[in-house]
Amino acid sequence: MSAADPSRGMPDRTDAVLRATLELAREVGYARLSIEGIAARAGVGKHTVYRRWPSKGAVFLDALLSTLKADLSYPDTGDIVADLRTQMNAARTLLGSDSYGPLYAALVGEAQHDPAITQAVYERWIKPLSDGTRERLRKAREQGQLSAEHDLDTIVALLYGPLYYRFLLIPGDYDAAFVDAILHAAFTGLSPKPE
Amino acid sequence: MSAADPSRGMPDRTDAVLRATLELAREVGYARLSIEGIAARAGVGKHTVYRRWPSKGAVFLDALLSTLKADLSYPDTGDIVADLRTQMNAARTLLGSDSYGPLYAALVGEAQHDPAITQAVYERWIKPLSDGTRERLRKAREQGQLSAEHDLDTIVALLYGPLYYRFLLIPGDYDAAFVDAILHAAFTGLSPKPE
Amino acid sequence: MSAADPSRGMPDRTDAVLRATLELAREVGYARLSIEGIAARAGVGKHTVYRRWPSKGAVFLDALLSTLKADLSYPDTGDIVADLRTQMNAARTLLGSDSYGPLYAALVGEAQHDPAITQAVYERWIKPLSDGTRERLRKAREQGQLSAEHDLDTIVALLYGPLYYRFLLIPGDYDAAFVDAILHAAFTGLSPKPE
Amino acid sequence: MSAADPSRGMPDRTDAVLRATLELAREVGYARLSIEGIAARAGVGKHTVYRRWPSKGAVFLDALLSTLKADLSYPDTGDIVADLRTQMNAARTLLGSDSYGPLYAALVGEAQHDPAITQAVYERWIKPLSDGTRERLRKAREQGQLSAEHDLDTIVALLYGPLYYRFLLIPGDYDAAFVDAILHAAFTGLSPKPE
DNA sequence: AGTTAAACGAGACGGTACGTCAGGTCTTCAT
DNA sequence: ATGAAGACCTGACGTACCGTCTCGTTTAACT
Numbered sequence: 001m002s003a004a005d006p007s008r009g010m011p012d013r014t015d016a017v018l019r020a021t022l023e024l025a026r027e028v029g030y031a032r033l034s035i036e037g038i039a040a041r042a043g044v045g046k047h048t049v050y051r052r053w054p055s056k057g058a059v060f061l062d063a064l065l066s067t068l069k070a071d072l073s074y075p076d077t078g079d080i081v082a083d084l085r086t087q088m089n090a091a092r093t094l095l096g097s098d099s100y101g102p103l104y105a106a107l108v109g110e111a112q113h114d115p116a117i118t119q120a121v122y123e124r125w126i127k128p129l130s131d132g133t134r135e136r137l138r139k140a141r142e143q144g145q146l147s148a149e150h151d152l153d154t155i156v157a158l159l160y161g162p163l164y165y166r167f168l169l170i171p172g173d174y175d176a177a178f179v180d181a182i183l184h185a186a187f188t189g190l191s192p193k194p195e
Numbered sequence: 196m197s198a199a200d201p202s203r204g205m206p207d208r209t210d211a212v213l214r215a216t217l218e219l220a221r222e223v224g225y226a227r228l229s230i231e232g233i234a235a236r237a238g239v240g241k242h243t244v245y246r247r248w249p250s251k252g253a254v255f256l257d258a259l260l261s262t263l264k265a266d267l268s269y270p271d272t273g274d275i276v277a278d279l280r281t282q283m284n285a286a287r288t289l290l291g292s293d294s295y296g297p298l299y300a301a302l303v304g305e306a307q308h309d310p311a312i313t314q315a316v317y318e319r320w321i322k323p324l325s326d327g328t329r330e331r332l333r334k335a336r337e338q339g340q341l342s343a344e345h346d347l348d349t350i351v352a353l354l355y356g357p358l359y360y361r362f363l364l365i366p367g368d369y370d371a372a373f374v375d376a377i378l379h380a381a382f383t384g385l386s387p388k389p390e
Numbered sequence: 391m392s393a394a395d396p397s398r399g400m401p402d403r404t405d406a407v408l409r410a411t412l413e414l415a416r417e418v419g420y421a422r423l424s425i426e427g428i429a430a431r432a433g434v435g436k437h438t439v440y441r442r443w444p445s446k447g448a449v450f451l452d453a454l455l456s457t458l459k460a461d462l463s464y465p466d467t468g469d470i471v472a473d474l475r476t477q478m479n480a481a482r483t484l485l486g487s488d489s490y491g492p493l494y495a496a497l498v499g500e501a502q503h504d505p506a507i508t509q510a511v512y513e514r515w516i517k518p519l520s521d522g523t524r525e526r527l528r529k530a531r532e533q534g535q536l537s538a539e540h541d542l543d544t545i546v547a548l549l550y551g552p553l554y555y556r557f558l559l560i561p562g563d564y565d566a567a568f569v570d571a572i573l574h575a576a577f578t579g580l581s582p583k584p585e
Numbered sequence: 586m587s588a589a590d591p592s593r594g595m596p597d598r599t600d601a602v603l604r605a606t607l608e609l610a611r612e613v614g615y616a617r618l619s620i621e622g623i624a625a626r627a628g629v630g631k632h633t634v635y636r637r638w639p640s641k642g643a644v645f646l647d648a649l650l651s652t653l654k655a656d657l658s659y660p661d662t663g664d665i666v667a668d669l670r671t672q673m674n675a676a677r678t679l680l681g682s683d684s685y686g687p688l689y690a691a692l693v694g695e696a697q698h699d700p701a702i703t704q705a706v707y708e709r710w711i712k713p714l715s716d717g718t719r720e721r722l723r724k725a726r727e728q729g730q731l732s733a734e735h736d737l738d739t740i741v742a743l744l745y746g747p748l749y750y751r752f753l754l755i756p757g758d759y760d761a762a763f764v765d766a767i768l769h770a771a772f773t774g775l776s777p778k779p780e
Numbered sequence: 781a782g783t784t785a786a787a788c789g790a791g792a793c794g795g796t797a798c799g800t801c802a803g804g805t806c807t808t809c810a811t
Numbered sequence: 812a813t814g815a816a817g818a819c820c821t822g823a824c825g826t827a828c829c830g831t832c833t834c835g836t837t838t839a840a841c842t
Contacts, residue, residue, distance in 0.1 A: 013818095158353065498694070536776075551745075558753065579772055620802080635805085
């Protein structure tokens, strides 16, 4: 999915293409994005794009995820709920932003049509983030802040699933209160309170 | 989004179009689906398609959701966890099936590009289902099987969010154990057990 | 090779395409002529060109030969040599003109690469002209102005071959004197004069 | 147009390129010949081709005419008509052959689009041959076998024009009888026999 | 029963973009 | 310092669909 190694010296146009892709995607939306347009905007031949990426989705994925570099890392204040809240709100803010939200939505959309994108989205976006979450959860569990009886992957899904569910399937934005409600429900549990 | 009323008598080709759409979608995938192809397969002029639906996504949505009619309704055995398990597994089975899973994924994908589809997916798929869930949850709460302190929408998101998260963002299938794990964690809560 | 019959009433863009083809061919030359350019100049979709003609050469052939309609017909003054001289000079003038000469040369050039063009060039250009010549020669023979011992096709080749030979294979223009010389030699014969 | 002198010792790839050009031209035809393909077939970089020749036509011209070396030279049996017949039939056989005919036709075709090719075709193919013809005709004239009243260039055109006319403009092969007919008509003349 | 008007199949049309190919230039590396 | 390799921009190729737009042609409801 990523560009090949140029190795043998030539002016690498990869960055120009990725930059143009992000610009265009923001201007006209993913649906009207085209390789033709990207090449023109980057001042590059179409072949130069096709040489590196097999599809419009692949260019877009590289363009978008190259901005994700070190954003959503994890804090560790010692309070697992507070740290989850911080990080989940960072994710919520990114996905809810006008400049990035629609692009991430479009990327997930494309992933539903193209298995290669599915895989890359998982490996370069979802997995790194859930790995970070899992690490933080592991530490919390060692410190006795987390029930030991649940699998860490299950917990990650329980916490982040609702976020993506709202993001992808429910029209309209959502705010920090939703994150709070999810965290509260997840930690408290749904079972009725014993007397 | 739905077909108009034909009023003056003529053989309604709506069904033929929807049937052809589903067939083609299964054969070539949503990405290579085209209105041109649908019309040809249905033995219908392109205009007949455009008369009723504004876009390929809209035809596809009608075609797919017309099969959703009354599948995922709710049982009521008196045991809320058992009933949730039943229904969540029904959803898992549908989304995980070879014949429908990719189509629902494609529909969610299209929804990320087209606001009209987003809205229709919510109103005709997500909302009816979550309404059903909410009703069942309400009854359970009245019967004291559910903690009263959480919003019903929050609970729906907590339970179904993880399902869609796995479905849309994690490559590979998942089985009933995942549903069990989510239900168990959601009902138990993540907080450490008091001594 | 020719455009299909439109029959069912629609605005026929054939003429617009042919006109644009001739214009462009004169402006940029046949080598740089392109179907893309023709369509753009004619204000027509590329498919509209491809629907009617299988190749750039075919469009060009139709465009060029549509101007040939009734030009090079035959006079009949009763003097076969004078009439041949008149007609051969008309051909020489047409092929030698700046506006048509290069186009006819290009058409012959294209015919060497594409059998369909070869055939069409023969049937719609060469054959009609040589048929006219043959008719005029036949009459002359009946009037005793022509030796009866030669095949008419041979005579046509003997008279027009040299013209095309100069046109296609010898750089530089030629004038009426060349036509005179050919006519004189052809009618006199190469054998040494008997005493 | 010709390859540069390599002079300083290095493996001269000129021959490899010319050989590859002829092979490819015979396999796929001139129209689908490409410098890209020639370079690949010859195991040579594209630049190595462009360094020596300015265009595909130029390579092809060198490749084809390098086989013409000394084929069509002139016999001298003392009988001008017999010698012309011999040589014209040699030309007819070469141009009519399956392996060379289409290539020569393609070369003439290319000459109609590219003035540099036109010139080279004339200087390296047409002119040498017609020079040979003219020499033989001159000798015949000195021996009284030829009318003195016609220009030698006119005679060459009168004899060879019809051959190229048939070759380039009339579909279908032709045989020795055509050469005989042309020679007979040219020597006899078209004027009616005096009583 | 004949009339009428819609919806229909067919498909041409001007377009946009596709993904491929070749053109010709230029740089790098190995010999 | 030459030549093989091949990246690069350019531009045309021929194809596939887009969404709009006539065309006659059903066809069923209303005269």
